[in-house]
Ligand SMILES: Cc1ncc(C[n+]2csc(CCOP(=O)(O)OP(=O)(O)O)c2C)c(N)n1
Ligand code: SF4
């Protein structure tokens with residue numbers, strides 16, 4: 001049995017798995033050209049690099065096109081309830097700490113109906129990785145305005161253009177205190193794979209925002225092809241991912257500059273909630289057993 005500690009800090013991959021081992025037989029029904037195909041490919045590769053077998057992985061999602069993703073993997077998947085992936089995933093990790101827990105969903109799922117769960121998942125710091133496929137639209141329900149839609153976005157629910165300021169997922173999670181915050185794009189499959197792998201290895205709550213274009217209802221300018229030209233790698237710009245304040249400055253350019261890479265990684269990760277619970281259980285369990293012993 002692999003201990004939970006190994007799940008967080010496992011060394012070089014044992015090379016026992018390939019990306020194919022994590023791809024299920026279910027054929028994705030995403031539209032041709034949807035960014036989510038690239039996200040799935042990056043997740044398969046990252047999981048192969050991590051080297052945990054599929055049956056030791058729990059993959060939870062909400063509802064949306066993006067939330068179909070657990071079904072396209074060989075991990076144990078739960079395509080759950082709109083906006084409720086994070087509470088379910090946290091419960092799974094507490095009940096089964098030895099599992100590697102992934103959570104995924106859309107911008108609507110995570111920052112609209114599920115937005116109230118994000119700060120608490122961050123501050124609770126349970127060891128899981130939250131992947132948001134941010135296409136700035138409600139894809140599954142055919143193109144309504146989402147919390148990350150840019151001002152002026154025209155949709156059936158904002159026919160004159162959105163009059164709201166969008167949510168900034170990078171700045172929000174940094175401000176909530178997340179220990180790991182990154183952004184990737186399907187246009188850069190190698191980069192996205194490395195980001196997801198690093199997020200999984202981070203011992204605590206990690207957040208990856210993926211600019212995953214919706215080719216059917218999303219911004220026609222934000223497509224995989226154009227991402228290749230617009231993306232700017234944080235590492236190449238000399239960003240120090242241990243600098244949280246600088247990370248927050250860079251995150252403010254969400255919607256303007258397409259930064260990819262790790263914005264912030266806490267160099268001194270605090271103890272996770274799940275580890276503290278286990279330690280408390282270890283302390284209390286023998287005492288409780290003693291108090292229940294006959295003759296006590
Ligand atoms: C409680 C509830 N409210 C609303 C819906 C309808 N609904 C399904 S998916 C969705 C939004 C999808 O957008 P997003 O989360 O961004 O995912 P995407 O499809 O863009 O990947 C909505 C509003 C629902 N299924 N359940
Ligand atoms: S509607 Fe958009 S998000 Fe949904 S599968 Fe099609 S391209 Fe992808």
Ligand SMILES: [Mg+2]
Pocket residue numbers: 064106107108133134135136137138139146
């Ligand atoms: Mg969406």
